[in-house]
Amino acid sequence: MRKIIFAAAVLFTQVGFAQKDTVYFKVNTTNAKANKIGVSMTFKTGGKDIVDVKMPVWSPGYYQLMNYGKTVKEFKAATNDGKSLSWQQMGTDTWRIATKGVKQVQLNYEIQTERSFVATSYINEERAFIKPTATFLGVEGALHLPAVVTVPLENGWTRIATGLDSIAKGKYVAKDFDILYDCPILVGDLQELPSFKVKGKMHRFIGFKMGNFDGGGLMKDLEKIVTTASNLIGDIPYDHYTFIAMGPGAGGIEQLNSTAIGFSGEGLNNTGSRNRMLSFLAHEYFHHYNIKRIRPIELGPFDYSKPNRTNSLWVGEGLTVYYESIILNRAGIINKQDVIDGWRGTIQGFENNAGRKKQTLAQSSANTWEDGPFGKRGETISFYEKGPIVGLLLDIEIRSASNNKKSLDDVMRYLYNTYYKSGGRGFTEAEVKAACEQMAGTKLDELFDYIYTLKEVDYNKYLTKAGLTISFSEDKNQKGETITKATLLQLENPTTSQQTILKGLLK
Ligand SMILES: [Zn+2]
Missing domain, CATH: 2.60.40.3650 (Immunoglobulin-like)
Structure with missing residues (x-):
């Protein structure tokens, strides 16, 4: 202090x-x-x-x-x-x-x-x-x-x-x-939980009406999350960071060295809700890199007098969602199957939204000012849903095309070092594509079609390279409506190459 x-x-x-x-x-x-x-x-x-x-x-x-x-x-x-x-x-x-x-x-x-x-x-x-x-x-x-x-x-x-x-x-x-x-x-x-330092930088968690729970245990997990996320990028750019818990309620907003979040510690004894909360905290924390510093060029310096429109929230939000489970897995908090189950759920959610035939991923970003933060289901899509799906396919393709020498992590580090640290600015849409293609060592036009066109996603073309396979069947939801059910499995006899890519993705 x-x-x-x-x-x-x-x-x-x-x-x-x-x-x-x-x-x-x-x-x-x-x-x-x-x-x-x-x-x-x-x-x-x-x-x-x-x-x-x-x-x-x-x-x-x-x-x-x-x-x-x-x-x-x-x-x-x-x-x-x-x-x-x-x-x-x-x-x-x-x-x-x-x-x-x-x-x-x-x-x-x-x-x-x-x-x-x-x-x-x-x-x-x-x-x-x-x-x-x-x-x-x-x-x-x-x-x-x-x-x-x-x-x-x-x-x-x-x-x-x-x-x-x-x-x-x-x-x-x-x-x-x-x-x-x-x-x-x-x-x-307010109440303050035990603080911790990562690479000499102080991290604090201060909140209102946080409830009765094991605050020390939460901070131990949070320290693992901060350590994992900062190792991924390789730099901690702030002097101090504060988690500001506003009280029970939903939602959070990211800042350069803080996040304000709806938070209650009650229920953290339940594994499911604890993992959801840690995922949410990992999301808001990772944002200080991805969207605040690794940022679309349209998002900063800001014009506070009108909408600041960008096509690139699939990077800022979508890839932040993708990295939530990757970070929790690398931090040893959730296992490989937990992450695969999460991917399955996201793909199923996307495939059951008729909006996927009406709005591209880039449009969902630009039109968020009209469509609302999560889109209008049935009419539009959400970059929180299709963004992480494209992130997963990009990560697999970069690993596969580069013989596992590069990954989406290298893209994130490259964008951070090149445009934020050296350039002092945001990235353009063309620069993100160029960074992905540089790491893959090949053109990635088809994957970028999933961002800019309505082309149906050919999941297995990419998932197979990581020893995964998805199938779709008809099912009924709780209301008795017909829905598409997704089943995502690991291949029974993966090749060495498939095993290596999946090992690179998940522990
Ligand atoms: Zn976010």
């Missing part, structure tokens, strides 16, 4: 926070009973007569228009010494302030919160979840400026969880608004 504070203090000086342009936010949680978060914001005008401040319309990681501006109430603008300034609201998300030439402006407003959800802010008497994109206004054209946020411990609350660097108790710094908007804050009477 001490070390982290020290590191943050150094950063603070290095990036010149002495600079006068820092934007200051102070949160007020005393109106928790009315579900209102108070915000006071102070910034320099740079001598401009007119300044626009804006609220994002969406949050990275949740590809839906949220129009957060509509939750801003009691907006007030004043000079440093408290004289009111006039302002005008321009649409839902923008406030235009007439500064009368003053150097510094202070804004006060409230966020009226309604429900506890990973993509919105929420406060009640028990805790506050501050989603920065839904809470902190940004000065138009000045999102490169540093921000300092003060979060008081009021209402008898004891603890704060966030990925932001702390510079004093309850005081946090972000080097720009991309970092501020990337770091949700949970404050309340």
Whole structure:
């Protein structure tokens, strides 16, 4: 803890926070009973007569228009010494302030919160979840400026969880608004599980109403997951990482050095629900590589004022789903048969969705803003379902074509090192295909047809190379409807080559 504070203090000086342009936010949680978060914001005008401040319309990681501006109430603008300034609201998300030439402006407003959800802010008497994109206004054209946020411990609350660097108790710094908007804050009477370090980096798990369970045991498994995932990529790019457990409920959103998740420890004694929870945690954790750093070029730097559309969520989300079970298997948490059963279920789900004949994988990504996060079953497909299927076939084909010298892991490492680390940018669609073909040493046009066309998937052409075979038959579901049943088996007498590929995929 001490070390982290020290590191943050150094950063603070290095990036010149002495600079006068820092934007200051102070949160007020005393109106928790009315579900209102108070915000006071102070910034320099740079001598401009007119300044626009804006609220994002969406949050990275949740590809839906949220129009957060509509939750801003009691907006007030004043000079440093408290004289009111006039302002005008321009649409839902923008406030235009007439500064009368003053150097510094202070804004006060409230966020009226309604429900506890990973993509919105929420406060009640028990805790506050501050989603920065839904809470902190940004000065138009000045999102490169540093921000300092003060979060008081009021209402008898004891603890704060966030990925932001702390510079004093309850005081946090972000080097720009991309970092501020990337770091949700949970404050309340929170509980912390035993932390662990991987390659010297601290990993914490802090949450609200986590329930009665073996927290130490969970953290041991989580340490294995973090170790396995970071070994896969070969680098840990952050200084500290925080799992922010928001309380019982579904959903999670990934950030650069934290994830906010719906979480309850109750039920973790049951193997099935424990593995589902570990899978979910592995997913959110692996996202800090895949989608936050290994990212489609359209996803960052972000435009917070409109949808940021990409064809590549099959990589960012689909391959993250694929790697959930691969990571759990390599970490020794689930066995080979568990993973094969999971693949079978995913393929069966996809084959029973009529949407597969109507929407391509690339379209499911681009249209997620209209179709919703999981698509409209029967009409569209979900990149969470077809994405991991294509990931599996790609992994098998790269292993097979390269005589097991390369795999999808090499593609992920290549994208990370080439475009994120060296290039400081996202990848293009052509660059992903080129990286896969470079590792395979051959063209992969047919597999990419499964991303860009409606072509029916020829599963066995690829699965056989890993000693697996799938068959489909008719079955009835619980409602008595006819469905396609998938059966995925290991070949009885696999060749050495088939055995080698399956051994490479799974332990
Ligand atoms: Zn995800």
